[in-house]
Amino acid sequence: MGPWLxxxxxxxxxxxxxxxxxxxxxxxxxxxxxxxxxxPGTVLLFAVAVLAGSGALSLSETLLLGFVAGVLGDTVSYFIGRHFHQNIRRLPGLRHHPEWIAGAEAYFQRYGIASLLVGRFIGPLRPMLPMVAGMFDMPFPRFAVVSLLAAAGWTVAYLLPGWATGAAIRLPLPEGFWPQVGLVVGSIAALVGLSVNSSVRAHRLVTVYIAGLSLVILGGLFIGFAHLNAFDQGLMTLIQEHRSPLLDEVAVMLTQLGEFKNMFVISAALTILLLVTRQWRHMLFAGSTLLITALANTGTKNLFARMRPEVLADPLSSYSMPSGHSSGSFALFLTLAVLAGRGQPTRMRLTWLLLGCLPAVSIAMSRVYLGAHWPTDVLAGAVLAACVCAASLAVTQRQTVLNPMPTKVWWLVLPVLMALFGFFALWNLPHALLRYSY
Structure with a gap:
C-alpha cells in the first residue's frame, strides 16, 4: 500500500x-x-487531511466536505439495504464473505439505534450498519437524525487530527514544539493504552490503575506546565491562525454549554433524576464524580493561579489552570458514558467512552480556540475529570459491580438533558459572541 499511497x-x-x-x-x-x-479509507483520510491542512483547504471546508460525504455514504448504504432486503447477501463481496454482514446484523439487532452511533467508530461495522438499518426497514427520518449526529462526531474525530498535523507542519512554530507534543501525546497515549488493555483483559483493578495514572499525568501537568510553553504557544498560534466567523459561532455555542452555571444545572438535573428514579448507586457515582471534580478544579485553579492567554478583547479575570469548562464537560460526559456502558461487552463500553469524549473535547477545545485557555489548561481539566471519574467508579464498585440502568430511566434522563443542552447553547448567544470576539 505504501507506494500506491x-x-x-x-x-x-x-x-x-x-x-x-x-x-x-x-x-x-x-x-x-x-x-x-x-x-483503506482511514489511512487515506488522514493523508488527504494532512494535505488539506497544509494550506489547500480551511478547517471548516475540510470538515464540511467530510460531513456531507459521510452522510451521503450512509444514505446510499441505507437505501441499498432498503431496496435489496435479505437479497443483499447475494451482492458481490457479501456472497463470498457472509461474515461481513453477519457481525453488523447481530450488532444492530442487539443495540438498535445506539449501534448506529457507536458503530460509527468501529472500523468493520461503520460502512455496514447503515445498510443493515435499511435492510431491517428502520424509518428513514429516524435513521437520518442518527446519521447526522454520528457523522458530525466521526468527521471531527477522523479529519481534525490530520488537518491539524498538516497545518502545524506548515507554520513556523516555537523551538521545542514537536518534542513537547511528543511528550504530551505519549502521556495521553499511555493513559488510553492502559485503559483499553486493562479493560480488554478484564483486570479487577482497572479503574484503580486508570485513576492512578491519571493522577500521575495530572501532577506532571501541574508541576511542568511552565516547561510546556512551546507546546502551548505553538498550538495557540496554530488555532488562532485559522479562526473564521463560522467557526467562531460554533465555538461560542459550544463554550456556552460549558459555562459553570449551565453545567451546574445540568449536573444537578442528572443527579436529581437518578434520585427520583431510585437509582441510588448510580446517583452516588454521578453525584460524587461531578461534585468532587468541581471542587478539585476550583481548589487547584486558585492554588496555581495561572494567568490566561492575552487573546480576548475583554480578558477574563479568573485564573486559567485547569479549565473549568474542560473538567466539567468531561466529568459529565464520562459519567454518562460509564452509565451507558454498564452491563455491555468491553468493546461497547470503550466505544461509549469514546463517544462521551467527543462532545467534551469539543467544549474543551472551544476554550483554546476562543483564546480563553492554554491547551495544557484544558488537558489538565480533562485528566482531572478522568481521574475523579475512575476513582469514584472504583469506590462505587468496591463490593458489587454497578448494574445497568433500566431503559425507562434513560428515556427520562436523555430528553431532559438534551433539552437543557439546547437551551443553554442558544441562550445569550449574541452576547457571548461579542464577549469572545477578538
Whole structure:
C-alpha cells in the first residue's frame, strides 16, 4: 500500500485543485457499504487531511466536505439495504464473505439505534450498519437524525487530527514544539493504552490503575506546565491562525454549554433524576464524580493561579489552570458514558467512552480556540475529570459491580438533558459572541 499511497498523495500535492474532491470521495467511500471494508479509507483520510491542512483547504471546508460525504455514504448504504432486503447477501463481496454482514446484523439487532452511533467508530461495522438499518426497514427520518449526529462526531474525530498535523507542519512554530507534543501525546497515549488493555483483559483493578495514572499525568501537568510553553504557544498560534466567523459561532455555542452555571444545572438535573428514579448507586457515582471534580478544579485553579492567554478583547479575570469548562464537560460526559456502558461487552463500553469524549473535547477545545485557555489548561481539566471519574467508579464498585440502568430511566434522563443542552447553547448567544470576539 505504501507506494500506491505515496503516488496518490504525490499527485494531489502537485494538483491541489483536486484536493477537495479527494477529501469528499475518500470520506464517501469510507462510509459506503462493502466498499468501506475494501478500501483503506482511514489511512487515506488522514493523508488527504494532512494535505488539506497544509494550506489547500480551511478547517471548516475540510470538515464540511467530510460531513456531507459521510452522510451521503450512509444514505446510499441505507437505501441499498432498503431496496435489496435479505437479497443483499447475494451482492458481490457479501456472497463470498457472509461474515461481513453477519457481525453488523447481530450488532444492530442487539443495540438498535445506539449501534448506529457507536458503530460509527468501529472500523468493520461503520460502512455496514447503515445498510443493515435499511435492510431491517428502520424509518428513514429516524435513521437520518442518527446519521447526522454520528457523522458530525466521526468527521471531527477522523479529519481534525490530520488537518491539524498538516497545518502545524506548515507554520513556523516555537523551538521545542514537536518534542513537547511528543511528550504530551505519549502521556495521553499511555493513559488510553492502559485503559483499553486493562479493560480488554478484564483486570479487577482497572479503574484503580486508570485513576492512578491519571493522577500521575495530572501532577506532571501541574508541576511542568511552565516547561510546556512551546507546546502551548505553538498550538495557540496554530488555532488562532485559522479562526473564521463560522467557526467562531460554533465555538461560542459550544463554550456556552460549558459555562459553570449551565453545567451546574445540568449536573444537578442528572443527579436529581437518578434520585427520583431510585437509582441510588448510580446517583452516588454521578453525584460524587461531578461534585468532587468541581471542587478539585476550583481548589487547584486558585492554588496555581495561572494567568490566561492575552487573546480576548475583554480578558477574563479568573485564573486559567485547569479549565473549568474542560473538567466539567468531561466529568459529565464520562459519567454518562460509564452509565451507558454498564452491563455491555468491553468493546461497547470503550466505544461509549469514546463517544462521551467527543462532545467534551469539543467544549474543551472551544476554550483554546476562543483564546480563553492554554491547551495544557484544558488537558489538565480533562485528566482531572478522568481521574475523579475512575476513582469514584472504583469506590462505587468496591463490593458489587454497578448494574445497568433500566431503559425507562434513560428515556427520562436523555430528553431532559438534551433539552437543557439546547437551551443553554442558544441562550445569550449574541452576547457571548461579542464577549469572545477578538
Amino acid at each position: 505515496d503516488s496518490v498523495t504525490g499527485w494531489l500535492t502537485v494538483n491541489p485543485q483536486w484536493l477537495a474532491a479527494a477529501v469528499f470521495i475518500v470520506a464517501f467511500v469510507e462510509c459506503l457499504a462493502i466498499a468501506g471494508l475494501i478500501v
